Amino acid sequence: MDEAMRQRFAGLGDKLRSSLPPYMVPSLFIPLRAMLFNTSMKMDRQALRLLCPESAVEASQFVLGQRVAFEAPADELEAGLRQLWAQVLRIANKEISVLDNFYDLGGDSIRIVTLNKLVRKAHNVTLTVRQMSSRTITIRSLAELIRAECEGAPVRAAPAVDLMAEVAAVMGALPVDSDGPLAANPVTELPDGATILLTGATGYLGTEILKQLLRSGRKVIALVRATSPAHGLERIKRSAQIAGWWDEDADATRVEVWPGDLAHARLGLDETSWARLCGNAGVSGAVDAVVHNGAVVNWNADFSMLRAANVQSTADLLGAVAASPRSAKLVYISGGLTGDTQTDRAATAAQMAAGGNGYAQTKFLAESIVHEVAVSRLPEPHNRISTVKPGMIIGGAGGVCNIDDYIWRVVAASVSVRAFPEEPADHWMPIASVETVAGAAVSQLAASGAVKSFVDLQSVGLPAKAFWEILNEELGIACRPVSWSSWMELVSEQMIDLNEAHPLWPHGEIAVNDREVAAVQWSLQYLLKIGFITLVPGEFGTVSADAMAR
Missing domain, CATH: 1.10.1200.10 (ACP-like)
Structure with a gap:
């Protein structure tokens, strides 16, 4: 040059x-x-x-x-x-x-x-x-x-994001009309041998969704950031093997890999793959449904860094599904801000613009456009477009959990200092097992009749007090409740000594369902088994095996 x-x-x-x-x-x-x-x-x-x-x-x-x-x-x-x-x-x-x-x-x-x-x-x-x-x-x-x-000058703040204007802009550009092919067939049924496109298949929730889709007899196309289909399949297999479910003979032949990238236009797909996604006439192997589970999770990044991967990819998939002559379905896995974000969307947008991070803002925006299509561009009843919104996701029957998740990093830090941050007596922890969340998404696809446009799994969980009681009982230790400020002092002292080795370093500033109680127990057993948690006071474990992480 x-x-x-x-x-x-x-x-x-x-x-x-x-x-x-x-x-x-x-x-x-x-x-x-x-x-x-x-x-x-x-x-x-x-x-x-x-x-x-x-x-x-x-x-x-x-x-x-x-x-x-x-x-x-x-x-x-x-x-x-x-x-x-x-x-x-x-x-x-x-x-x-x-x-x-x-x-x-x-x-x-x-x-x-x-x-x-x-x-x-x-x-x-x-x-x-x-x-x-x-x-x-x-x-x-x-x-x-x-x-x-x-010098005492006010720090120049990042430009505020007008999320309501963003919703309007995305919806205005979205090729989805209330009298188009989507609305013409509001209730459909997946054909035998249906082909499902899954994003985020190598992640913690994604690998469980993939497992449940394959076990239900579906063929799955997995969109994976990879240099080739073979490379992508290796990534999928590694996650599945960590989760303990991959069967080479039964699974490999029913998973097709599309190398792509959520941050790129049309997901980075080539023309043939995009035509299959859109169900274009004359193209074999067209997509019958989409589970959009993929996202870039970065709690420190700003809106502009995450918009393409978390918002534009959702809009691209909505447009493709809406235009498909195969009457395809889409299930969107939301996240970010907990609670009801859609009843008073303007108030939520104002709250997000004032204090939300880029991840929460982009997930809110994506959730809003999916919900808008489901409620304003589809007649009731329908089963074509829906959202599943979980709270925190933890291990299922095998206990395998994501060691990058904030909850387990807090647990590891709490076990080390033998203290946990005390919450109000009525504080609810929205926790669901990975099997529960994946099952909800797969059920939305499989339904032949009407479904809810929004499946809220944040009501699944247990009181914070019960969570810590389970931890003490399961690990056989005595972590004591302390105030958040006291807990932060204890943890901060460790972070100064350990720097990047401390589990909370990446975060910078920091009615009971029997199934979810069991899920907490399974997760704790797994974290002990792989060495992420150690029962030696003042120390942190070393992960001794492959583990789910971002």
Whole structure:
């Protein structure tokens, strides 16, 4: 690449940011001498994927190679921040420009927490992870935030998101009419041997949904971020094997893998796969239903970073299902903010805009457009479009649970300090086993008659007091209840000593159903078995086997 081309590429991102929302601006620009086509003169997407960096390290080196002008620190503050970046990113100090983007150099949701703690300690400031999690964070912009706080100036807040306007914009662009093919066939039944598209199949809930779909005789197409179908199948098998259910002879032949990416237009699918999803005439193997379980879960990222993966993917799937001549169904797995978000959507939107994080905002927006289609563009009764909204999801009969989930990180920290944060006596924990949540989604698809547009599983759970009583009894220990402030003091002391080894480090600032009681017990037994929890006071376990994690 000559200097003229380098200059052109370096300015391309800034030009796009001036006219496009942040989530539509690519992170990397890869120059080609010519576009790659297959023998049918269609874009060779597989060949293009092979050109992309496979790791954060490769991506960061690629970005460094595209940089036009290297800018050194202008003062001691920027120089000190560059040293912290080098420490966190494991990149040589001299290679980092003060205008480089943290995420383009390999930063992620874990490293931004580590950087935040180092910055707060080194400069005695109270910047939050969220303030530092902008997609455009650089050493220079971080230095400006620090100066502003030290000088007592109000910290420049991220632009507020008008979620109601976002709902209106997405609905306005959605090709779903109240008198279109979706409304013409409001109640349908899956055909024998139906083909189901599942997103998020490698995740904790996704692998259980996949299991239940396969055990019910369905054929499943799994959308997976992968370099090839074989690579995607290996990812699926690994999750299923950790969960303890994969049967190579029975399952492998009924799972088809589509390499794709929720953050890309049309899910990153090639033309043939997209045609099958839309049920286009003359295309074999068309999709009969969709379970949209996939999402990017990052509690520190802002709205712009997550919108494409969490919102646009939902809109793309809604449009495809609505237009399908096969009268396809869609079940959306929601999350984020607990409680009823749709009865007074405007109030919820205002609450989310004022204090919500990017993940909760994008899940609310996606949930809103699915619900809007279900209630305003479909006549009652119907079974075509519905939402399943769980609270916290824990292990089922096998006890396998996701060690990245916040609840288990709190449990591990509580066991270590032999204390747990006390909640009001009437505090309810919305907890359901992974089998319960997956079963609800599969039941929505299988129904031949009308279904509820919104299945609320947040009423499933148990009182917080009962949860901790189960923990003490199951583990044979005596964790005592303390106030949240006291608990945070105990945990914070450990976090200072352990840094990234502490289970809560990534989070920065931190009537009983018998089945759910059993699910808590099974989960605790599993966490002990794999070593995530240790009963030695003051210590944390080391995971001794493959485990479900993000």
